Amino acid sequence: MNQVKTLFEKIWDTHVVVDEPGSPSVLYIDLHLVHEVTSPQAFTGLRAKGLKVRRPDRTVATMDHSTPTKSLSIDLSDMMAANQLRQLETNCAEFGIPLYGMDSPERGIVHVMGPELGLTQPGMTIVCGDSHTSTHGAFGSLAFGIGTSEVEHVLATQCLLQTRPRTFNVHYTGQLRTGVTAKDMILALIARIGIGGGTGHVFEYTGEAVRSLSMEARMTLCNMSIEGGGRAGMIAPDDTTFEFVAGRPFAPKGAAWDKTVAHWRTLPTDEGATYDREITIDVAVLEPMITYGTNPGMGVAISQPIPDPAQEADTTRRSSLEKALGYMDLRPGQPLLGHKVDVVFLGSCTNSRITDLRQAADLLRGRKIADNVRMLVVPGSEQVRRQAEAEGLDRIFREAGAEWRFAGCSMCIAMNGDELQPGQYAVSTSNRNFEGRQGKGGRTFLASPLTAVASAVNGTITDPRSFL
Amino acid sequence: MQSFTTLTSTFIPVPFNDVDTDQIIPAEYLKVTSKDGLVEGLFQRWRYRPDGTPDPAFPLNQPEYQGAQILLAGDNFGCGSSREHAPWALQGWGFKAIISTSFADIFRNNALKNGLLPVAVDAETHEQLLEMSTESPQLQLTIDLATQMVTLPGGRTTTFPIDHFSKTCLLEGLDQLGYLLKQAERIAEYEQAMGK
Ligand code: SF4
Numbered sequence: 001m002n003q004v005k006t007l008f009e010k011i012w013d014t015h016v017v018v019d020e021p022g023s024p025s026v027l028y029i030d031l032h033l034v035h036e037v038t039s040p041q042a043f044t045g046l047r048a049k050g051l052k053v054r055r056p057d058r059t060v061a062t063m064d065h066s067t068p069t070k071s072l073s074i075d076l077s078d079m080m081a082a083n084q085l086r087q088l089e090t091n092c093a094e095f096g097i098p099l100y101g102m103d104s105p106e107r108g109i110v111h112v113m114g115p116e117l118g119l120t121q122p123g124m125t126i127v128c129g130d131s132h133t134s135t136h137g138a139f140g141s142l143a144f145g146i147g148t149s150e151v152e153h154v155l156a157t158q159c160l161l162q163t164r165p166r167t168f169n170v171h172y173t174g175q176l177r178t179g180v181t182a183k184d185m186i187l188a189l190i191a192r193i194g195i196g197g198g199t200g201h202v203f204e205y206t207g208e209a210v211r212s213l214s215m216e217a218r219m220t221l222c223n224m225s226i227e228g229g230g231r232a233g234m235i236a237p238d239d240t241t242f243e244f245v246a247g248r249p250f251a252p253k254g255a256a257w258d259k260t261v262a263h264w265r266t267l268p269t270d271e272g273a274t275y276d277r278e279i280t281i282d283v284a285v286l287e288p289m290i291t292y293g294t295n296p297g298m299g300v301a302i303s304q305p306i307p308d309p310a311q312e313a314d315t316t317r318r319s320s321l322e323k324a325l326g327y328m329d330l331r332p333g334q335p336l337l338g339h340k341v342d343v344v345f346l347g348s349c350t351n352s353r354i355t356d357l358r359q360a361a362d363l364l365r366g367r368k369i370a371d372n373v374r375m376l377v378v379p380g381s382e383q384v385r386r387q388a389e390a391e392g393l394d395r396i397f398r399e400a401g402a403e404w405r406f407a408g409c410s411m412c413i414a415m416n417g418d419e420l421q422p423g424q425y426a427v428s429t430s431n432r433n434f435e436g437r438q439g440k441g442g443r444t445f446l447a448s449p450l451t452a453v454a455s456a457v458n459g460t461i462t463d464p465r466s467f468l
Numbered sequence: 469m470q471s472f473t474t475l476t477s478t479f480i481p482v483p484f485n486d487v488d489t490d491q492i493i494p495a496e497y498l499k500v501t502s503k504d505g506l507v508e509g510l511f512q513r514w515r516y517r518p519d520g521t522p523d524p525a526f527p528l529n530q531p532e533y534q535g536a537q538i539l540l541a542g543d544n545f546g547c548g549s550s551r552e553h554a555p556w557a558l559q560g561w562g563f564k565a566i567i568s569t570s571f572a573d574i575f576r577n578n579a580l581k582n583g584l585l586p587v588a589v590d591a592e593t594h595e596q597l598l599e600m601s602t603e604s605p606q607l608q609l610t611i612d613l614a615t616q617m618v619t620l621p622g623g624r625t626t627t628f629p630i631d632h633f634s635k636t637c638l639l640e641g642l643d644q645l646g647y648l649l650k651q652a653e654r655i656a657e658y659e660q661a662m663g664k
Contacts, residue, residue, distance in 0.1 A: 014662075017651065017654055017658040018651050022632045024631065024633055026648065026651055026654070026655070028658055030664070037498050037551075038498075038550065038552070040500075041503055044501070044502065049645075051649075054655075058664075066499060080499035081499050083499075084499050084501055087501050129550060130549075130550055131549050131550040145550040145574055146574070147551075147552035147574060147577060147581065148578075149552060149582065149644070150577070150578075150581070153645050153648055156648070157645075157649060157655060158659075159648055159651065159655055160648075161644055161648065163631060195486055195544065195547055196486065196543070196570065199570065199572065200573060226548075229544070229547065229572065295486050295488065297486075316483075316485050316543065319484075320486065413495045414495060414496070415495045415496065415498065415499065422518065432490065432549075434490040434491065434548060435513055436490065436494055436513050437490050437495075440513065441518065
């Protein structure tokens with residue numbers, strides 16, 4: 001008799017290599033993505049132990065975190081970043097790993113590039129030394145972030161020791177209203193469950209609201225699973241998924257394609273399968289969301305006032321909120337709408353794909369960004385950059401007064417010199433508003449590309465629906 | 469990896485909830501290619517004032533807490549980025565264990581792989597420890613891994629969870645990679661059977 005299973009269970013069960021009592025499962029990894037920041041010590045470990053990379057053919061490297069965005073030359077990076085980037089080149093050459101380096105026309109943020117090349121496919125297990133690996137779950141894969149020790153484990157054995165996480169069904173009903181996006185869906189979830197809400201769990205995003213999202217929007221949704229504490233986030237593959245993957249460089253071709261798609265069609269969660277936890281969110285009532293605090297769970301609908309710590313019964317939560325508002329220099333009860341903005345960042349593995357840039361450019365067309373605002377537009381990959389330029393989107397951004405850059409993580413993590421100055425306020429389409437994340441002393445409001453553009457134009461936090 | 473059996477030490481409170489790995493070590497310190505020297509960046513934004521001088525209000529800068537090998541952290545410690553630089557930096561300071569009410573998944577994994585013990589206790593014990601640490605920084609507690617027991621100053625004990633495998637590795641100072649490498653044959657069989 002066939003047991004009913006969730007999408008997660010189907011993938012997990014077919015990737016367990018060894019399951020010994022008293023030990024975690026040995027889980028096989030189909031695809032290992034590598035970048036410059038979390039890999040050097042892993043390669044050093046291999047060398048020290050005299051080990052090889054077991055499956056260089058299942059390993060792909062790129063440079064994204066600390067790369068310059070004003071040029072494509074490593075020489076323009078600071079000495080330490082340049083050294084780390086060169087180290088990646090050396091490591092990849094020595095261990096036979098394909099590297100999409102600075103000279104590659106396909107280089108990009110690892111979570112933008114993988115799907116673009118068709119490396120990311122349904123049913124796979126995918127890891128990377130980066131917590132936003134959850135992004136790839138949008139294709140119906142089990143994808144999660146790992147630390148550097150684990151990077152070494154996967155390089156050496158193509159496997160990881162893992163305890164089976166629990167499952168969490170995040171069910172989105174209804175249809176989004178105009179001006180509300182996948183970014184708002186995920187910010188709403190995190191505001192609801194908190195940043196530790198999904199700890200120990202893998203989210204599966206289900207429901208009609210998810211089905212009608214494009215692949216890019218699904219990636220935005222899965223990207224921020226980690227911000228809700230989830231180990232991973234996944235969406236069952238469907239025709240939207242297959243259409244996106246078809247024809248990409250690493251996608252199966254010809255007869256193999258048909259056979260593979262037939263298998264992919266068996267992956268979605270079976271009727272009657274159950275999850276450890278469930279939550280339902282009606283997206284029809286969602287407004288654009290924005291964060292006010294110093295973690296992604298501190299978010300509200302854009303029309304709402306800044307919460308008052310005095311209303312918080314729990315003492316530790318109250319002090320966290322006070323600390324956050326202190327850092328952000330915001331007053332309880334005040335509206336967020338109309339608050340001054342210094343910088344707008346459109347980019348990051350959350351919102352830097354071609355559809356994000358198109359949406360943003362559409363809203364910006366014929367408008368100018370406010371004089372007091374610096375806006376940075378950083379495409380997620382070199383392919384996205386060229387596509388945007390072919391469509392003339394770069395012109396719209398430039399003519400509106402924004403800076404148009406080469407691909408990279410840029411101001412999402414502020415490792416390459418693209419950063420906020422102390423005290424500055426940014427509306428950012430990235431995923432983390434932690435203290436100093438975008439530059440020492442910088443203050444971040446996380447929001448969708450639409451909200452970012454509307455706020456850039458007015459120079460203050462603005463509901464994008466007022467522009468539509 | 470260094471083994472962990474028992475530890476008796478004073479403890480430093482950094483009691484904020486949801487301390488993310490960007491606070492434990494900011495991204496500007498991640499450009500290194502080794503594990504050394506990261507302690508410079510540990511809690512950098514909180515340890516130093518904007519002018520670069522140490523902030524005397526931050527417990528790590530206070531003389532009464534020097535030498536403590538246990539960090540008393542707030543709920544959901546280590547959330548955010550997967551950077552293993554966070555446990556490396558904490559170990560660079562001399563921490564061998566972290567006590568909190570809960571830990572973020574990736575941080576917990578990373579810590580265990582480096583011999584830094586995450587100890588999750590109930591909220592009441594946590595609160596009691598916090599009070600003790602602020603009122604009497606000289607008090608010591610004992611963590612015994614074999615019995616999974618914390619002995620509070622004053623003698624009260626409480627237990628903490630840890631999976632059997634991580635516990636064995638820590639007690640014996642075994643690198644988890646060793647276990648995986650021993651599975652090479654099974655991995656090859658799996659690859660063959662699954663056409664990978
Ligand atoms: S864009 Fe930001 S969150 Fe995404 S991988 Fe780069 S640094 Fe990490």
